[in-house]
Each structure stands twice: as structure tokens, then as C-alpha cells.
Amino acid sequence: MNRKFNLLIKRIFDIVVAGVLLIILSPLMLVIYLLLKKESSAPAVYISQRVGSNYHIFDLYKFRSMIPDADKQMDLLKDLNMYSSDKISQKMQKKASSQGSEGGESLKENQEKVILYQDDKVVDESDYLIEKATKEGAAFKKIGNDPRITKLGAFIRNTSIDELPQLWNVLKGDMSIVGNRPLPLYEAEKLTTDFASKRFLAPAGLTGLWQVTKRGKGDMTEEERIALDVKYAEEFSFWFDIKIMLMTIPALFQSENV
Template sequence: MSADTLTAKRQVIALINLDDELTISINECDFQDRQLMHFKNGMQMFTAWEAGDLNIAAIISQDEVLASSGITLLETFQKNGLNNVPFFLIVNHFNSNLRRLALNAGIADVFKLPVKTKNIETRVNFMIDRWGDLKNNIQQQATAAYSIPSNKRAFDIIFSGFALLCLSPIFLLIYILIKLESKGPAFYYSLRVGTGYQVFKFYKFRSMYVNADQRLKDLKHLNQYDTDAAAKTEKKVEENTAHLCAECQGAGKCQFPIYADKVHWCEKEYMDSKKHNAGSAFFKIKNDPRITRVGNFIRNTSIDELPQLWNVFIGDMSIVGNRPLPLYEAEKLTTDKYALRFHAPAGITGLWQVEKRGKGDMSEEERLMLDNVYAQNHSLGKDIKLILKTIPALLQKENV
């Protein structure tokens, strides 16, 4: 339905990212003369709402709690002052931990598929009619979130602040080199899930070309030793630029975005290229032209990770803690067995990075269990010991 058909006074229930089956069900609901308006994604709705043409009474979004049309979208509305209406989520996965996270974020209610249409109709109408009285109670229903102990937070501020000050010449040099070698921003960020399932911007130095896929085709001639491989690489790039990867096709959009200013690209491509080139130390551009020469250096020396000190300084992370996870990984770790890892600081280094030293490959299960051990037993004294052990761990050949 077009916005042109809406009257100025008639209330609108915005529907975001609904699949065809759910759209049919929602359309059959009786929302008391309120009109339904469908949007493909949150940004489309955000643009219409921000323009001030819509009298939105509620938002119903179909996505997972930690996904782009879930809490992340609600936080976008909140930051822009567009959050004074009930926000509902319809999800595939839900449990007590996700419920607590949703309530902490300010979500009015969550429905787990398959859901009875009558339940949505009743609940949405009830919340809209009484939102003025109920909205202040939503947050009070949630359990208090974990907060970093004051002595640990003081240590983080002093440590990261001193490190940023001492490393500022290196930051400036790397910034200049990145800008000189290629167009685009020197920093990028991806969304990560940290303490208490809080989503934040995770910063790094850019080590790839922004137009990386196009450069593969332009620089294929540099692979002078294997023309067949170059031809296969070119074909693969042409296919990938036209289609989403298998993991993203189901969602109909990239699930691994990383951002810098007004551009974005795929983190999965970024991480695959990093893993593919981990053992190479000479002229990587021959193997993967997506990586800049400066990027090759800062990856091998872990300098690309240094901007995370800013995350520590502003309180998103701690020096020592459990590594923050991408949204698509955190969504899988919401059971009681794994959720404990999020009841601890998110950190640059941690227990499993140190324990990995000298033990070869460590399974995902072992890492998660060590994260739980840290969450149960961390203290400032133990953190300092882990920092001292991290230095030799960084010198081992394996990336940790």
C-alpha cells in the first residue's frame, strides 16, 4: 500500500521483512481500522518514518533477535528518536536468554514461529492501546545486565589510554599509508555481540581494497605462474558478484556485512581471504589482489587489530575477556550451556588464546568451555597474569 493512500490521522502498523506466508496471516488480522504497510527492510521504513509522513502505531518485524531487523534495527530507531511505539519480533529461535536480551533492548513482545495469528492480533492491539502505561515497565521486567567491576574498568581505561597515546604515531603512519595506497576509509567496523549480548561497532584498520572483487579481474595478469587458476578466480568473482553465497541466499541478503562510512562489503569474503593467505609471507597480491600491500603487513603483524583499543577505552570491550562474536555466530549461542560466556567482559585477549599456545588446533567446543571458565572465575589479578602470558602467545607461529 502506498503512503499516498494513507490519511494523516489513520494509524499504521509497519510490517518489516515478512515472508509471504506470514504476510497472508497478518493481513487476516483485525487491527481495529489501523492500516498495514509493508517494507522490505528496516532502512526503507526508517526513511519513510523519518520523513514524518507516517502515523506509525506499532512495528512488526520478522527476524532473529540479534539479526539486522531485530535489536539492531530497534537501536537505530532509538538513537534517532523514533522509538515511542511498541516493537514486535517474530522469530524462529527463542529461549529465556534471548527473552531477557529482547526486554533489555526495549522490545515489546516476541512471537516464536509457528505462531497463532489470533495471538498476534490480540497482543498487538492490547499493547498499542495501553502503550503509554506499559512502555516504562518493559525494561523493569528484565534481569539486570552484567557490569564490569570498577577496578577492572579503571585498569582498562588507564591501560588502553596509555597504549593509544604511545601508539598514536603508529596509528597516524598506518592511516597515511592506507590512504595513500588506496581510496576509501582507513578504518572499518563490523557489528559484534559482547557483554550481555550487547551489540557494538568493532573497529579495525582496513586491509582490503573497497572494490576488492573488481580488482581480482583487473589484476589477474599478475598470476603469471598459473593462468588456469587466474581464469577460475575470475569466473568465481563474476559469479559471486551476481549471486549471494550459499549462507546468505536463504536470508536474501548479505549476513556478513562490514562497514566504513557509506560503503560496505562482505566480512565472510574478508575472513576467507585472511585464512587463505595466513601462511603466505611474500607478495600476497599474486595470490589475492583484494588485500593491499599495507594490509598484508598490518595483518601479519596484527596491527590491524589496534583500533580495538578504542573499543576498550569507550567501554565496549575490556583488555582481557571473551572475544566478541559476529551476530551470525552469537545467534547460535543462546542456550544455557553457552550463554554464560556473555556474562563476562568482551576482550581483546582471553583465556583460550593463551591456553591454545603449544596445543595446536583447539576445537570450537573447547574454546566455548574456556570462555565459560573465564566468565565464572575472572578477576583483575588473573587478568594481569593473562596479559603477561599473551605476549609469548603472540610470538607463536599460529594465529590466535
């Protein structure tokens, strides 16, 4: 099937599924809304600008899971970012330890490296990734043990109930049931390479390839995440979406750590 036909089938599927789910889940959504209003006088539905397919900017809806004005505290929580350069460095060191030889020889002498060629030098890929993250800062942000999350917010985030209002985004055509995560503006503007920008060729989605393959694995680098996004953008189809949806069900029962 060609891409245009895939998009047409995908859109019809999205409208039907989102409409049915909104009807079925409306009682649960009403209960969550009332509990959030009881917990705080702040709006129960959080609205945030996100970047979707072909850099389309839209208002994304989520049930509020954080304290009011949580966005203003982001700069104070940089050390907790799971995609920071320190986290990438720790993963590289962990990987190096697991690949060390029993004879005690150094990793550099035994490890099969991926070599990158730059204008004036040759570098190891792992060294390049750490240097890149240190200079530019992580494009993706995911705060571990985020103190801004409320008690009810922790529950609805871990069960993905906080994302149910995005079914309205699906009906509007901003998103799809399956796709790449719609990025906040500050994350999208850092993805400037030709390879990374390919992720925006796919629709934004409620669930996606990296969510079901990496959920619960907090040591994922942003390069791995981008690669999964690009893979979906290049290969998405109706049957691929069905496969991801089926994989989403068991993934929901894993702790969210990606």
C-alpha cells in the same frame, strides 16, 4: 573479591591502560592509517557490529586488512573455514590415529570414550560433535589463507596491529583489555545453548584466554574455544587478567591460526 568489585577494578584498569597506550601508540597508528590510505581509497578504519558482554551490540573499530566489500564474499569461502565440519572431522581422525594401540586393535576397543546420553540413544561424543557441526554449520568462522587479505593487511593482522583502534572501544566501555572475543552477529546468534551463552557474562576483550592458549593451533574445535570462553567468564579477576596479559606478549610472536 566479589564480581562487582572485580568489574570496578577492571574498568579503572582499562581506562588507565587504554589511555596510556593510545598516547604511546598514536604515532604508529598514524603511520598505519596513512599506509592504508595509500594502498586503497577505501576507509582505513573498518567498523563492524559486534556482540559483547550481556549481548550488548556495539560498533567495533579495526584497521582495514581486507579488500573493500570483503564481507559480501564470505559465502564464497565456506570451504576455507577452519571451524567447518570437515576440519572438526579431520581433527577427530587425527586424534584417533594418535591414540591407536600398538597391537593393531581397533580404536573403539581401546579408546576411553566420552559418552553422551540423548532422549532415545547413547552416542560417542566425537560422533555427536561431527554430526552437530554438519547439521548446523560452524558457529565460528576463521578463513585459512584468506584471499581477501591485502599485503599490508596480512602484516597488521599477524602482529595484531589491526586491533589497535579497539583501544577506543575500551575507553568507551564497549570492551575491556582482557575478555572474550567480541563476536559478529552471525556467530553470536548460533550460540544458543545454556553453556555457550555463559561466555557473554564476561566483557569482550582485546586479548583473552583462548587467544593466549590456542594461538597458532589451527586444529582447535569451536567446542574447545567455547569452553575457554566460559572458563574465563566464570573465573575472571584482576590477577587472572594480569596473567593473561603477560601470556599475550609471547603469543604475539606466534603465527595466528586460531
